[in-house]
Amino acid sequence: xxxxxxxxxxxxxxxxxxxxxxxxxxxxxxxxxxxxxxxxxxxxxxxxxxxxxxxxxxxxxxxxxxxxxxxxxxxxxxxxxxxxxxxxxxxxxxxxxxxxxxxxxxxxxxxxxxxxxxxxxxxxxxxxxxxxxxxxxxxxxxxxxxxxxxxxxxxxxxxxxxxxxxxxxxxxxxxxxxxxxxxxxxxxxxxxxxxxxxxxxxxxxxxxxxxxxxxxxxxxxxxxxxxxxxxxxxxxxxxxxxxxxxxxxxxxxxxxxxxxxxxxxxxxxxxxxxxxxxxxxxxxxxxxxxxxxxxxxxxxxxxxxxxxxxxxxxxxxxxxxxxxxxxxxxxxxxxxxxxxxxxxxxxxxxxxxxxxxxxxxxxxxxxxxxxxxxxxxxxxxxxxxxxxxxxxxxxxxxxxxxxxxxxxxxxxxxxxxxxxxxx
Numbered sequence: 001x002x003x004x005x006x007x008x009x010x011x012x013x014x015x016x017x018x019x020x021x022x023x024x025x026x027x028x029x030x031x032x033x034x035x036x037x038x039x040x041x042x043x044x045x046x047x048x049x050x051x052x053x054x055x056x057x058x059x060x061x062x063x064x065x066x067x068x069x070x071x072x073x074x075x076x077x078x079x080x081x082x083x084x085x086x087x088x089x090x091x092x093x094x095x096x097x098x099x100x101x102x103x104x105x106x107x108x109x110x111x112x113x114x115x116x117x118x119x120x121x122x123x124x125x126x127x128x129x130x131x132x133x134x135x136x137x138x139x140x141x142x143x144x145x146x147x148x149x150x151x152x153x154x155x156x157x158x159x160x161x162x163x164x165x166x167x168x169x170x171x172x173x174x175x176x177x178x179x180x181x182x183x184x185x186x187x188x189x190x191x192x193x194x195x196x197x198x199x200x201x202x203x204x205x206x207x208x209x210x211x212x213x214x215x216x217x218x219x220x221x222x223x224x225x226x227x228x229x230x231x232x233x234x235x236x237x238x239x240x241x242x243x244x245x246x247x248x249x250x251x252x253x254x255x256x257x258x259x260x261x262x263x264x265x266x267x268x269x270x271x272x273x274x275x276x277x278x279x280x281x282x283x284x285x286x287x288x289x290x291x292x293x294x295x296x297x298x299x300x301x302x303x304x305x306x307x308x309x310x311x312x313x314x315x316x317x318x319x320x321x322x323x324x325x326x327x328x329x330x331x332x333x334x335x336x337x338x339x340x341x342x343x344x345x346x347x348x349x350x351x352x353x354x355x356x357x358x359x360x361x362x363x364x365x366x367x368x369x370x371x372x373x374x375x376x377x378x379x380x381x382x383x384x385x386x387x388x389x390x391x392x393x394x395x396x397x398x399x400x401x402x403x404x405x406x407x408x409x410x411x412x413x414x415x416x417x418x419x420x421x422x423x
Contacts, residue, residue: 018093020155022216030221032228036088039102042109044232046077047308049113051236053120055315058335059325062124068187069120070312072194074305076134079201080109082297083145083170085225086205089217090159091152104144112137122187129190135177142174152215162212169204173197206294219289223282226300230276233304234269236311241265243318248387251322257387261321264390265314268340271397272307275347278404283416284354295353303346309339317386333380333389337373340396344369347400355415361407368399 023030050073057066084105092098115133122130146167153163176197180190209215244261252258284292313336319325320332327335348366352358376393380386404412 016095017097018095020091020093020152022090022152022156022159023092023218025216025218027218030218032221032224033088033092033094035094035099035102036085036092036225037228039084039106040081040228040232042106042113043077043081043229044235046073046080046109046113046116047233047236048239049116050074050077051239051308051312051315053116054309054312055240055319055335057120057124058312058316058331059319059327061326061331063331065120065124068191069116069123070305070309072119072129072131072191073116074308075198075301076112076138077109078301078304079198080105080112080138080141081229082301083141085229086215086217086222086297087145087148087152087166089222089225090215091148091156097151098148101144101148105141108137108139108141108144110137111140126187128184129187131190132181135181138177139174142170146170159213159215162208162215165208165212166204166215169200169207173200173204176200202298209293210290214290219285220282222297223285226281226297227277230300230304230307231273233307233311234273236308237265237269237272237314238311240311240314240318241269243315244321244390247318247321257385260387260391261317264387264394267394268310268314268336268390268397271394271401272310272340272343275344275397275400275404276303278400278408278412279347279351280354280412280416292354296350299346299350299353303343303350306339306343306346310336310343313337313339314390317390320386329380329383329386329389330377332386333376333393336390336393337377340393341373344397344400355412357411357415359408359411361403361411365400365403365408368403369396372396372399 050070053073054066054070057063057069084102088102112134115131115135115137118130118133122128149163149167149170153160153167156163176193180193185193241262241264244265245258248255248257248261281296285296316325316327316332316335320327320329325332348362352362372392372395376389376396379392380389
């Protein structure tokens with residue numbers, strides 16, 4: 001075996017400035033980089049803040065505050081992650097410029113997280129939405145992101161037009177976000193304008209990818225990145241489980257309820273993980289790159305947000321067990337039931353969208369899931385203990401898992417074969 005010269009290794013090991021020519025969209029064995037994993041850690045903090053604020057608001061029976069604040073926070077967090085991840089899938093040079101620019105974005109994410117309590121507090125007061133710190137975090141992230149896109153536009157003439165479209169859309173939306181800080185609109189007007197700017201934000205990638213030639217993002221890589229993002233969200237389920245376990249131990253000591261809460265919390269988190277990884281995202285995105293990427297990429301924000309909200313719901317259950325919640329047992333259980341339901345519906349919807357077919361067997365799975373959820377709600381209404389209600393609810397994703405492992409995988413295999421034939 002011929003020895004490689006030192007220069008061969010040096011060229012790969014240093015992080016000197018490299019030209020952003022775009023990654024090979026058909027590159028084999030493309031996986032997440034250590035830098036991307038480090039970047040994701042900042043979102044652990046952001047999700048923890050959002051979940052904690054939601055749990056506290058619901059436990060205090062301030063449901064409206066919790067829902068509005070969490071909706072705002074979840075979008076801000078997910079969109080910040082999406083901006084970086086799709087760019088990195090196309091233009092990750094891993095040189096010192098890219099690394100330092102990513103560090104700046106990480107600082108922006110942490111500042112965003114620090115601003116979330118002010119958002120929830122201002123919504124509760126009802127005067128105006130105090131999103132100044134959140135926007136400051138976004139300004140830091142966006143300045144770095146605009147720099148990245150302009151650098152790619154300069155160094156990659158083939159995709160220059162699409163890179164400039166990204167830069168323009170981000171700049172225009174950011175100007176709007178900053179203007180909202182100084183105008184102090186009412187919360188109602190703020191949320192209307194927020195919806196407008198969100199549409200602008202989402203329109204930018206659509207125009208860049210569908211009208212201006214697109215960028216060389218990697219289908220299998222981006223699918224893996226979303227999977228890792230989902231695992232971060234699932235971490236909130238673990239946090240909520242630990243909080244609930246601590247509450248039971250503090251109030252009752254080591255008892256049967258400790259075992260039930262542990263089984264329910266981890267079982268629910270594990271079940272949602274199992275269900276998520278049934279999606280054939282990478283294979284379909286590779287076969288139908290432009291037809292499926294937008295709805296899939298944007299729709300996943302609902303899936304991820306519902307997972308984080310489930311963790312927050314488990315934390316609300318902990319407050320209830322500690323007798324610190326002002327809500328009754330049924331509202332507390334619903335704080336877990338509703339996000340679990342949204343998660344399962346989103347998974348089925350995304351699956352049907354990806355494979356372009358709805359298996360009638362799914363209707364039976366929906367019926368089975370409905371009965372499990374109804375049983376958990378009925379148990380809470382009848383005064384059954386919270387740990388037992390959570391154990392019943394834990395079975396909701398199990399219905400889908402059993403259905404997939406006994407029959408659903410065959411349907412998916414048939415649909416994927418059709419995609420291979422048509423691509």
